[in-house]
Amino acid sequence: MTKEEYKGLVEELKRHSHLYYVLDQPEITDYNYDLLYKEVEKIERQHPQWVDGDSPTQRVGGELLSGFVKVAHPRPLGSLDNSFNEADLINFARRVEMLGESTDYVLEEKIDGLSVVLHYRRGRFILGATRGDGLQGEDVTQNLRTIRTIPLELGEEVDLVVRGEVYLPKKQFLRLNKEQEEAGKAPFANPRNAAAGSIRQLDSKLVARRGLSILVFDLIEGPSFSHHDQKLAYLKNLGFKVITTQIYENIEGIIDRIPIFERERTTKDYEIDGLVIKVNEEDLQRKLGETSKAPRWAIAYKFPPQRARTKLIDVVWSVGRTGVVTPTAILEPVHLAGTKVQRASLHNVDYIKEKDIHIGDEVFVEKAGEIIPQVIGVDPLKREGYFPVEIPKLCPSCASTLVHLDDEVALRCVNATCPAKLLRLLEHFVSRDAMEIQGLGQRILLSFMEGGYLKSPEDLYHLKKYREELIHLPGFGEKSIDGILEQIEKSREKTLDRLLFGLGIQHIGRIAARALALHYKNLQELRGAKEAELIEIEGIGPILARSLETYFENEQNHEFLDHLERLGLGVPLKEEGADRNFENLRFVVTGSFPLPRREIESALTRAGAKVSSSVSKNTDYLLLGENPGSKQEKAIELEIKILSLDEIKALGLEID
Structure with a gap:
């Protein structure tokens, strides 16, 4: 080991230290960083006259990022x-x-x-x-x-x-x-x-x-x-x-x-x-x-990292609800962290290019957070003329041209009628937190799509026209089809917030959907809202407002939304129920209850209350269950009134 070689190791360690402590973008695992650190320490013990005062072994941590005091x-x-x-x-x-x-x-x-x-x-x-x-x-x-x-x-x-x-x-x-x-x-x-x-x-x-x-x-x-x-x-x-x-x-x-x-x-x-x-x-x-x-x-x-070495056999591409096309590695089976791993995440196109991943490579697989297997690198010395991963130009589902937007790392299918996007959207639309149509799993949705009965979520509400055809599909009968049709009809009673969540608009989750439904009576009102108006709504920031405006301005969505309006879907929250005992009062619900929290929140909304996810000076009441956490402390600090479930029932809240 020469002094110049030592200096080279110190510079490498300093670079990785900066990536880890300052930028939070490590290029190597913690385990490999620690091994490099130990190697530099060992050399410095053997050659104390070489020690660089700026070596990471001689100080702790890194520089501060700008933006915070x-x-x-x-x-x-x-x-x-x-x-x-x-x-x-x-x-x-x-x-x-x-x-x-x-x-x-x-x-x-x-x-x-x-x-x-x-x-x-x-x-x-x-x-x-x-x-x-x-x-x-x-x-x-x-x-x-x-x-x-x-x-x-x-x-x-x-x-x-x-x-x-x-x-x-x-x-x-x-x-x-x-x-x-x-x-x-x-x-x-x-x-x-x-x-x-x-x-x-x-x-x-x-x-x-x-x-x-x-x-x-x-x-x-x-x-x-x-x-x-x-x-x-x-x-x-x-x-x-x-x-x-x-x-x-x-x-x-x-x-x-x-x-x-x-x-x-x-x-x-x-x-x-x-x-x-x-x-x-x-x-x-x-x-x-x-x-x-x-x-x-x-x-x-x-602990040593939970890592395994195996061979990359193939890469398959799948389409998500929003059209994002993601790659998945198909691997020779290998045991990792107690499970057999045959598939692993490759994240996106940029990641594949950055790691220079080829089909047939010897790859290293780790579990991200000990949860998701992911390919973290390749062994280029084991490469023997294997070909690079082919990046698709066409959607693997509908064969339309894929786009790679400047501000995104992902490939995206923008075809509104893409079957894979439709399937993911339908699964989301019928899910428990959206329109809650029970009995419509992926297999049944696929069967209806392949039969030409489902081309958009609104087609669910026209399936009863085809009852006689549906009951003769393989694997179905009168009882199963009638059960599905009954669930679809029941979903007409679902509130506007559930419908908005079910549309699968980017960034719009349950809480944001509820905030919008409290502000607008129906889809028609909401469709006319502009970004400047939307950001005035509590819980709707610029990102969500832009996402909404983009969705409603997209001509491909106009006919779909027109159909939903004609179907009369999305019961207005403000018209739900006759008793408005809690009109315009702001509630926060926290802790565990003997019934699902969403039922309590729905009851409050029907009674005219506004339900928020966080305690603030504008909160009127905190509804407290068991093991409430910090929201109780915040409410006490702000001197907000706290109620139990029994107390609010006594005040007239009716819960189904």
Whole structure:
């Protein structure tokens, strides 16, 4: 190893450090980054005269992004030294025990998210910041206030500073990436990137929709305790969601448990990339002290990545509801994280080109957030003249020309009559949260489409004309067809918000659809609305307003919407029910109830109330169920009246 080679490794490590800590766009896995970091550390120990003062091993973190105010931390926030094997853990324990004192250890899961610091004054949340470079971070208070698991008011009027890890639950990660792909945007590589990117959004409303959560793992300033686990118990009693811990008398007990934690990591709703071992006794922590970048009383054990190597056999392309065409890798079967994997995501065309993926390549597959298999790279040395992935020019369903818009990473089919788009739209239209037409699964919808009976969602309401033909289709009979027709007729009673959601307009979810239905009596009124008018509606921002205006101005949608209007679909919310006991009162519903929340929200809407997803100064009542979370704290802070389900029933709310 020469000094020039060392400098080259340092530059490579600095580049990856910047990509990871500053841009949240890592090009290599955490495991490979840690191995590179260890290699540089090893060389620096062997050749201390070479050490570059700007090497990532000599400092913690990265630079701050512009757009947020810088905040100094009350004390430096170091990172942890990493270990990759039993020997590292045993050496750590020996260094601890050199002081001649016995101690027990706290074992915690290492959540793969974004580290933040929360400040409380007299029990109220006043400031939240990212870790940044360890000395100062970015003020992201408004964004953190949207996270339900962060208490805005504590059980005591105390001044304290705590540290936690913001993460995106796996279910929310799946939902978010689905929305990204439908919008023609690049999906997030993993939940950590999604969490970090969300917290740094300038629009806190967007952050609120992401569904982030937090696990608190340390008390930085506040009351003193003799042991670390006592601090966490105290924080839990105050209302924080704290990291799960286990106490061990020696390091050997922890080593024995590592295989179990590795197996169980896939069962969690959050991503775990390792374990954290801490000295439990606070006094011993102080004696052990810290280096310039890490405490001597704690160490991280990093799990190896869940990765497999296999062969890419083919790439198939599928069309989504909004016309986005996405590639899927067909692989030689390989076992990964306890399951057999034969298909994996390739995200989009740009991703395939960037990774230079060819049919027949030896590819590396990982599970994004331990959920979705994805191809993360290829081994070019194993390539033997295989041909590149053919990018389609025509839609795989309808053979119309695909477009690649300048502001999107996805290919898109813009043919309004594309069969694949129609099938996805029909599935969405009949779904539980839309028109709720039971009995119409994919197989039946396909059968009706192939028979020429369904070319658009409005055709569902003309199927009764063809009853005699339908009952003679293979696999059907009078009973099954009559049941389907009955469900279709029942859907005529569904409200305007359900119809709007069922249209599958880009970015328009259930909450946005409800906000629109509360403002407009019918489709005709809404179709005439312009962007400037739409953004005045609570819960409808510029992105949603533009999406609506684009949808209603598209000539291909005019005839479809005209048909829906003639069918009289979409019962106006403001005309639903005779009793208007809660006219124009603003409600927020939170917590668990003995019946579905949507039934309660529908009852409130029928009674004239406006239902919102978040508590604000304009909220009149908070309807409270069990395990309510931070909305209760926000309501108390704003002195908003709180009602139980029994209390609101006593006030005259009728629930079906």
